[in-house]
Amino acid sequence: xxxxxxLTASALSCLTSTSAIPETEVPSKSLAKWxxxxxxxxxxYAPADVDCPSTRPSIRVASDISDQEKTWLQKxxxxxxxxxxxxxxxxxxxxxxxxxxxxxxxxxxxxxPNIAIAFSGGGYRAMTNGAGVLSAFDSRTPNAETTGQxxxxxxxxxxxxxxxxxxxxxxxxxxxxxxxxxxxxxxxADGDIWQLGRSILQGPKEGGLQILNTADYYSSLISIVxxxxxxPGPFNTSLTDYWGRxxxxxxxxxxxxxxxxxxxxxxxxDDFKNGNAPMPILLADERAPGEKIISLNATNIxxxxxxxxxxxxxxxxxxPTKYLGSSFVNGQLPDNSKCVAGFDNxxxxxxxxxxxxxxxxxxxxxxxxxxxxxxxxLNGVLSTISxxxxxxxxxxxxxxxxxxxxxxxSAKNDRLTLVDGGLDGQNIPxxxxxxxxxxxxxxxxxxxxxDTVPPTDSMQNWPNGTAIIATYARSVGNTxxxxxxxxxxxxxxxxxxxLGLNNRPTFFGCNATNTTGPTPLIVYLPNxxxxxxxxxxxxxxxxNNTQRDAMIENGYNMATQGNGTIDSKWATCVGCAMLSRSFxxxxxxxxxxxxxxxxxxxxxxxxxxxxxxxxxxxxxxTELKLASGVAHxxxxxxxxxxxxxxxxHFLF
Ligand SMILES: *[C@@H]1O[C@H](CO)[C@@H](O)[C@H](O)[C@H]1NC(C)=O
Ligand SMILES: *[C@@H]1O[C@H](CO)[C@@H](O)[C@H](O)[C@H]1NC(C)=O
Ligand SMILES: *[C@@H]1O[C@H](CO)[C@@H](O)[C@H](O)[C@H]1NC(C)=O
Ligand SMILES: *[C@@H]1O[C@H](CO)[C@@H](O)[C@H](O)[C@H]1NC(C)=O
Ligand SMILES: *[C@@H]1O[C@H](CO)[C@@H](O)[C@H](O)[C@H]1NC(C)=O
Ligand SMILES: *[C@@H]1O[C@H](CO)[C@@H](O)[C@H](O)[C@H]1NC(C)=O
Ligand SMILES: *[C@@H]1O[C@H](CO)[C@@H](O)[C@H](O)[C@H]1NC(C)=O
Ligand SMILES: *[C@@H]1O[C@H](CO)[C@@H](O)[C@H](O)[C@H]1NC(C)=O
Ligand SMILES: *[C@@H]1O[C@H](CO)[C@@H](O)[C@H](O)[C@H]1NC(C)=O
Ligand SMILES: *[C@@H]1O[C@H](CO)[C@@H](O)[C@H](O)[C@H]1NC(C)=O
Ligand SMILES: *[C@@H]1O[C@H](CO)[C@@H](O)[C@H](O)[C@H]1NC(C)=O
Ligand SMILES: CC(=O)N[C@H]1CO[C@H](CO)[C@@H](O)[C@@H]1O
Numbered sequence: 293x294x295x296x297x298x299l300t301a302s303a304l305s306c307l308t309s310t311s312a313i314p315e316t317e318v319p320s321k322s323l324a325k326w327x328x329x330x331x332x333x334x335x336x337y338a339p340a341d342v343d344c345p346s347t348r349p350s351i352r353v354a355s356d357i358s359d360q361e362k363t364w365l366q367k368x369x370x371x372x373x374x375x376x377x378x379x380x381x382x383x384x385x386x387x388x389x390x391x392x393x394x395x396x397x398x399x400x401x402x403x404x405p406n407i408a409i410a411f412s413g414g415g416y417r418a419m420t421n422g423a424g425v426l427s428a429f430d431s432r433t434p435n436a437e438t439t440g441q442x443x444x445x446x447x448x449x450x451x452x453x454x455x456x457x458x459x460x461x462x463x464x465x466x467x468x469x470x471x472x473x474x475x476x477x478x479x480x481a482d483g484d485i486w487q488l489g490r491s492i493l494q495g496p497k498e499g500g501l502q503i504l505n506t507a508d509y510y511s512s513l514i515s516i517v518x519x520x521x522x523x524p525g526p527f528n529t530s531l532t533d534y535w536g537r538x539x540x541x542x543x544x545x546x547x548x549x550x551x552x553x554x555x556x557x558x559x560x561x562d563d564f565k566n567g568n569a570p571m572p573i574l575l576a577d578e579r580a581p582g583e584k585i586i587s588l589n590a591t592n593i594x595x596x597x598x599x600x601x602x603x604x605x606x607x608x609x610x611x612p613t614k615y616l617g618s619s620f621v622n623g624q625l626p627d628n629s630k631c632v633a634g635f636d637n638x639x640x641x642x643x644x645x646x647x648x649x650x651x652x653x654x655x656x657x658x659x660x661x662x663x664x665x666x667x668x669x670l671n672g673v674l675s676t677i678s679x680x681x682x683x684x685x686x687x688x689x690x691x692x693x694x695x696x697x698x699x700x701x702s703a704k705n706d707r708l709t710l711v712d713g714g715l716d717g718q719n720i721p722x723x724x725x726x727x728x729x730x731x732x733x734x735x736x737x738x739x740x741x742x743d744t745v746p747p748t749d750s751m752q753n754w755p756n757g758t759a760i761i762a763t764y765a766r767s768v769g770n771t772x773x774x775x776x777x778x779x780x781x782x783x784x785x786x787x788x789x790x791l792g793l794n795n796r797p798t799f800f801g802c803n804a805t806n807t808t809g810p811t812p813l814i815v816y817l818p819n820x821x822x823x824x825x826x827x828x829x830x831x832x833x834x835x836n837n838t839q840r841d842a843m844i845e846n847g848y849n850m851a852t853q854g855n856g857t858i859d860s861k862w863a864t865c866v867g868c869a870m871l872s873r874s875f876x877x878x879x880x881x882x883x884x885x886x887x888x889x890x891x892x893x894x895x896x897x898x899x900x901x902x903x904x905x906x907x908x909x910x911x912x913x914t915e916l917k918l919a920s921g922v923a924h925x926x927x928x929x930x931x932x933x934x935x936x937x938x939x940x941h942f943l944f
Contacts, residue, residue, distance in 0.1 A: 329467040329544075331552030332560065333634030337516045337537075338523035339617040344631035349615040351601075351623040351695050354608045357729050360559070360598040367567030368450055369401040375431065375447035376405065376870070382439065383867040388883040390867070403878050405870045407449040408725045408732045408812070409570070411740075412759055413456025413646070413714035414819075415830040416488055418740035420840055421819050422454070422461045424847020425738050427473035434474065440856035440863050446570070448870070451732065453594075453721035455575040455713030457740070457830075459645035464543035466558050466572045467550070467638050477841055484545040488840050491833040492538045492652060493659050501547050510656065510666045513537050514673065516551050525632060525689075527617065528707065531650035531677055532685035536643025538653065544639060554634060555641040556614035559597035571596055574645045575713035575721040578607070579684055580701035586715040588766045589773050591701065592723040593710055595641050600691070603727045605775040606699050611691035622694035635687075644685035648712035651682055652833070684709040714741075718766065719759035725812065726763075726777045732812045733873035738847075739794075740819040742830045743785070744907050751908050753827035755818045757788035760800070778809035783895070789904035793895060794818045797853070797862075799869055802894035804876050815869045821911045822849035842916045854913045865889035 334340040352358070357365075373394060380390035397403040409429065411422040427433045429445035436443025446452075454462035464485060465471060476486050484501045495509030496502040504512055517533040540549025558564055558572065578591040591606045601610030611620065617635025618625055625631065643650075654674055657667045688707035697703045713721060719741045725732050737760065742753035760782050767779035780801025788794040793816070800814040801807060819826055824846040828835075835843065849855070853862040868886035875882055882890075 329550075329553045329555065329638050330557045330560070331546070331550060332554050332557040333552040333637065335523070335552075335634060336519060337551035337634075337637055338519040339525060339527055339632050339635040340523060341630040342633045344625070348625050349612045349618060349620075349631060350625060351609050351611050351620055351691060354601060354603045354610055355729075357727075358598050358610065361571070361596070364565075364567060364571065364598075365450070367565075368571070369404075369406070369567075370398075371567045372407070372448045372450065373398045373401060373404065375444045378431075378437075379442070379444035379448060380867050380870070382437065382441075382444075383863045385864050385867050385871075385883055386885040388885065390871075393871075393880070397874075397878060402731070403874060405448070405874045406731055406733045407445070407736070407870060408451040408453065408730075408734070409446070409449050409736045409738070410721050410725060411452075411454040411458030411461055411738050412720045412755075413458055413648075413712070414719070414740040414742055415457045415649070416460075416832060416835055416840075417742065417753070417819075417826065417828045417830060417843065418457030418738075419461045419464075420488075420835065420843035421740045421826050421847040421850070422458050422738050423473045424844040424849070425736075425817065425851040426461065426465070426847075427844065428848045428851035429736075430472050430474075432472040432474065440852070440860070442852055442863060442866055445736070445866070445870075449570040451573060451725055451730065452570040453573040453575060453724055454645070455719070455721040456646040456648065458721065458738070459574045459642050459713070460539065460543055462572050463555075463574060463638060463642040463645075466569075467543065467553060468545045470563065470569050473844065477837075477844065480837060485543055486840065487837070488542065488833075488835040489837060492542060493656055493833065495538075496541045501545060502541065503547060507663050507666065509541070510662050510670070512548060513656075514666065514669055516548070519551075525617070526619065526706065527635070528686040528688045530684055530686040531653050531682055532643045532647050533640060534653045534673070535647070535650045536637065536639035536641075536685075539643055539646070540639030543642065549639060551637065552634070553638045554614070555595055555636045555638045556597055556612075557638075559614075564597065573721065573724045574641055575723060576644045576647070576685070576710040577713055577716050578602075578701065579709045579711045581705050581709075583701075586711060588716055588718070588762060589770055590716045592713070592716070592718070594724045595636075595645075596724075600636070603723070603729075603775070603777075605772055606701055607692060607696065608699070609692060609695050616687065616691060617689070618691070619689045620691045620693060620695075640685070644710050645713045647683050647685050647710070648715060649831075650684075654682075681709075683711055683715075685711070714759075717758065717762035720763065722760075722763045722779070726767075726779055728776055728778075728810055731810070734813045734815060734869055736815045736817065738817050738819075740826075742827065751827065751906075753829060754794065754820065754907060754909060756785045756794050756907070757782065757818075758785055760814070760816060761785060776809065778807045778811040780807060780811055780814055781897070783899050784901050786901045786904050787899050789907050790900040790902065791895075791898065794907075795820050795909055797865075797893060799890065799894045802872065802890050804873060813869055813872050815866070817850060819847075820850065820909050821915075822846050822854060823911070823913050823916045825911075825915075838918050842918060845916065849913060858912060859892075861885070861889065861892075865893055869893075 377394040431443040544550040599610040617632035690708035739755040743756040764782035824842040826846040
C-alpha cells in the first residue's frame with residue numbers, strides 16, 4: 293500500500309495538461325562528460341528492476357567496514373603517501389625530516405596518518421564557507437602549493453564527510469567529476485552549477501545545460517517525482533523528493549539536474565575505484581516510528597558509495613547503496629524478489645541529509661511566474677503531506693525490515709524515515725569518522741553552524757561549539773550508543789566563547805591517553821569573520837556570485853589563517869596535527885616545533901562557564917568590499933518567510 297504523499301487526483305488532472313516535460317533526457321554529451329557520479333539509474337528518477345549480481349545483495353552486520361571499503365583502502369592509503377610527503381616537506385617542521393619519516397614508514401601505510409575532513413551543516417553558508425576550506429586543501433587550486441599554503445591536504449585524506457549544507461558541497465563535487473572548487477567558480481555566470489543568485493525557488497536560468505524555462509522547471513519537479521510514484525514497486529514519495537530534485541539543478545551539472553544520477557555510481561568511476569580521491573560520506577538521522585523530536589540517541593545513518601546504514605548499536609547494519617529500493621526482508625532479498633536500482637538518486641540523498649529545508653518547497657507556489665495549473669498541482673501535493681511528515685525522507689521499502697528486531701527501531705516498519713543529519717544536534721558529521729574500525733587519526737572539522745542567537749549574542753549565526761559538544765555528549769551520555777567509539781573531552785558553549793575557542797582553530801584530544809579508547813585528534817575550524825561577515829542566515833537561499841565568492845574566500849583564509857599572516861606557524865601546526873597519532877604509533881619523539889604548536893592550539897582542559905559577554909567577533913583581516921548593487925532577491929524577506937515555515941525546528 294502506498295502512503296499518500298502523492299498528487300491528489302484533481303491535482304493530477306491539472307498537471308497532465310502542462311507536463312510536456314522531458315523527463316529523463318540526458319544528452320549523450322553529458323554521459324561521456326561527467327565521470328564521477330553518472331546516470332546509472334535504469335529508468336531516470338524512477339527506481340526499476342535490474343539483474344541481480346551473482347551474489348544476491350543482502351544486509352550485513354556492522355561489526356567491520358565493508359569488504360569493498362577494505363579493498364578500496366588498499367589502493368587509497370598508498371595513494372595518499374606522495375601528496376602527504378609533498379605537503380609535509382613544504383611545511384618543513386623545524387627539526388624534523390618529514391620526507392625521511394614518510395619514506396621509512398611508507399611500506400606500512402597503517403603507520404602513517406589517516407586523515408578525514410568533515411563539513412558541517414548550515415545551508416549555503418556552510419556549503420560556501422566549506423568550499424573555501426576545501427579549495428585551500430586542494431593542490432589543484434592555483435597557488436595552494438606555495439609556502440604556507442595547505443594544498444595537498446585533500447589529496448592526503450582518506451575520508452570526506454558532509455551533512456546538510458556540507459553534504460551539498462561534498463555531494464556536488466563528487467557528482468561533478470571531483471571538480472575543484474576553483475574550476476566550478478571560475479566559470480562565473482556561465483557555470484552550470486552553484487549559480488546561487490537564482491534561488492531554488494526560481495530555478496536555473498535557461499541556457500547551457502538547462503533547457504527548461506521557469507514554468508517548465510516547476511512542472512518538471514512535479515512530473516519527474518511522479519515517475520517514481522508511478523513506478524511499479526512500493527515506493528512512496530515525500531517532500532524530500534521535490535526538494536532533492538530542486539537542489540539538483542544547483543548542484544548536479546546535467547540536464548534537468550541529472551534525474552538518473554545515483555550516489556552509488558561514484559563507486560564505478562575509474563578514479564575513485566583506483567583510490568585517487570577520498571571516500572565521500574553523507575549523513576542523515578533516523579526518525580524512529582512515532583518520534584517527533586530527534587534526540588541525541590537517534591540512529592545516525594551514513595551514505596557512502598558502497599553502503600547505506602549505521603554503526604550505531606540500534607541498527608548496526610548496512611545495505612548496498614546501489615540496491616536501495618529492493619525489498620529486503622530479515623536481512624535477505626527473498627528469491628522471488630527482483631533487485632531494484634535507481635532509488636539512490638544523488639539529489640535525493642543530498643536532500644535526505646538536508647531535509648530540514650524540505651519546507652522550502654511549500655514556498656514555491658508563492659513565486660511569480662508559476663503557472664496557475666502548476667500551483668494547483670503543487671497545492672494538491674502539499675495538502676496531502678501531513679505536517680508531522682514534512683521533514684522526512686521516505687525510504688520505502690525499508691531495507692532493514694526484520695533486521696535485528698530487538699534493537700532496530702524500524703525493524704517492524706515497511707518504511708524507513710530519515711531526516712536532516714543535523715537535527716540531532718550533531719551538526720558536524722563525526723559519527724562515521726570516529727568508528728574505531730575506520731582508524732581515523734585526525735579529523736579536520738569545519739563548523740559553519742549558526743548557533744549564536746540574540747539577545748544573548750548580538751551577532752547571530754556564528755558557531756559556539758554546540759555541534760561538537762553534542763557529539764561529545766553522545767559519547768559519554770549513553771554507553772549503549774557509545775558502542776566502542778571515543779571522543780575527546782569538549783567544554784561547554786560558555787567556555788567556547790569565553791576562551792575564544794569558537795573564534796580560532798582549536799585542537800581537541802591532543803593527549804591520546806586521556807580518552808577511553810582510540811580517539812582521533814580533532815582540528816576544529818569554526819567559521820569566523822576573516823575577510824567577510826560569513827554569518828549569513830541558514831535559510832538565505834540567494835547569493836550573487838560576488839557574495840558566494842566572498843564566502844569562499846573567507847573559508848580559504850580561515851583554513852590558511854590568512855596564508856599564515858595571522859600566525860606564521862599555522863601550516864607547521866597543521867602538519868603536527870596530521871602527524872600526532874602517527875608519532876604515537878611509531879614511537880617517534882614529538883619535535884619541539886610541534887610541542888610549541890600543541891601549546892598554542894590544544895585545548896588544555898581549562899573551563900570558564902560563566903555567562904559570556906555578547907559575542908561580537910571583529911574582522912581578522914582586511915574586509916572584502918562587495919560592489920554595491922541590488923541583489924536579485926531581498927534575502928531578509930524570503931528568509932523571514934522560510935523561518936516561519938520551518939519554525940519548530942532548530943535552525944542549523
Ligand atoms: C574529469 O577529471 C579528470 C581528472 O581527474 C580529467 O582528466 C577529465 O578531463 C575530467 N573530465 C571533465 C569532463 O572535466
Ligand atoms: C605497521 O604499523 C602499525 C602501526 O605502527 C604496527 O602496529 C604494525 O605492526 C606494522 N606492521 C608491520 C608489518 O610492520
Ligand atoms: C523479525 O521479525 C519478523 C516479523 O516480526 C520475523 O518474521 C523474523 O523472523 C524476525 N527475525 C528474527 C531474526 O528473529
Ligand atoms: C549557543 O548556541 C545554542 C544553539 O543555538 C544556543 O542555544 C545557546 O544559547 C548558545 N550559547 C551561547 C553561550 O552562545
Ligand atoms: C541509550 O540509548 C539506547 C539506545 O538508543 C536507548 O534505548 C536508551 O533509552 C538510551 N538511554 C538514555 C538514558 O538515553
Ligand atoms: C556494538 O554494538 C553491537 C550491537 O549491539 C555489539 O554486538 C557490539 O559488541 C558493540 N561493540 C562494542 C565495542 O561495544
Ligand atoms: C595525558 O593524559 C594522561 C591520562 O589522563 C595523563 O596521565 C598524562 O599526564 C597526560 N599527559 C599530558 C602531557 O598532559
Ligand atoms: C591568501 O591566498 C589566497 C590565494 O592565493 C588569496 O585569495 C587570499 O586573498 C590570500 N589572503 C590574504 C589574507 O592575503
Ligand atoms: C582529560 O580527561 C578528563 C576526564 O575525561 C577531562 O575532564 C579533561 O577535560 C581532559 N583533558 C583534556 C585536555 O582533554
Ligand atoms: C571567565 O569569563 C568571564 C566572561 O567572559 C570573564 O569576565 C572572566 O574574567 C573569566 N574568568 C577567568 C578566570 O578567566
Ligand atoms: C551581491 O550581494 C551583496 C550582498 O548582498 C551586495 O552587497 C552586492 O551589492 C551584490 N552585488 C551585485 C552585483 O548584485
Ligand atoms: C531510539 C531510541 O532509543 N530512542 C530513545 C532516545 O531517548 C529517548 C529519551 O531520552 C527515548 O524516549 C527514546 O526512545
